[in-house]
Amino acid sequence: MENKIENLAQIIKDSNNIVFFGGAGCSCESGIPDFRSSNGLFNEKLNITFTPEQLVSHTFYIRYPEEFFRFYKSKLIYPDAKPNDAHLALAKLEEMGKLKAIVTQNIDGLHQAAGSKNVFELHGSVHRNYCTKCHEFYDAKFIIDSKGAPTCTKCGGTVKPDVVLYEEGLDDNVIRDAVDAISKADTLIIGGTSLVVYPAAGLINYFKGKNLILINKSTTSADNKADLVINDSIGKVFNDVMKLI
Helix, strand or coil, X not given: CHHHHHHHHHHHHHCCCEEEEECHHHHHCCCCCCHHHCCHHHHHHHCCCCCHHHHCEHHHHHHCHHHHHHHHHHHCCCCCCCCCHHHHHHHXXXXXXXXXXXXXXXXXXXXXXXXXXXXXXXXXXXXXXXXCCCCCEECHHHHHHCCCCCECCCCCCEEEEEECCECCCCCHHHHHHHHHHHHHCCEEXXXXXXXXXXXXXXXXXXXXXXXXXXXXXXXXXXXXHCCEEECCCHHHHHHHHHCCC
């Protein structure tokens, strides 16, 4: 493992255009669990069995707005979460001019909280919410403090999180910018993701650079394509690497 950490540190030193592609594993170390882990309470209340994916689908949002927001607020918003070593290391690498972009599947805003500037949020953010009628902006606190389904204080319309729900498409502009960044990178570091959520995971196929790095606790479908695979905690890996840079 020590040799792999030294190898990664050297790759970062030699790189000038790094892109980081991350998933839920980055947030887990900040105390944010995968939302798939607990949904029994909501199934009991509705007396219907729903998968976690269905609970955050566009159909569920439309049909059961109060239940949707109850699940959303309790399982997807973590206002007290703080950036961990991985977030802080990536922000530092951007400050050093090494890291050019972060492409994330997470919706928690922790990369920005750590200081990262160029972040492409494939699935949106819990920190942005808009009225579906007049497009008035609301922050996460407004959603948390609302009782039931939140409504606009100006026009009474429904306030929807700027989060990509199942059955909804990704934002074309975000996709375009993410693809552009990945295709220009000389090093792509994939971390904290098992690469099973599509179409987001398919974006890594646009990488044509020199070094493909995978940091994840479990194996992924892209391990055989990688130049370096580290199966460990992403926060620990980055903490060790930054000591050598």
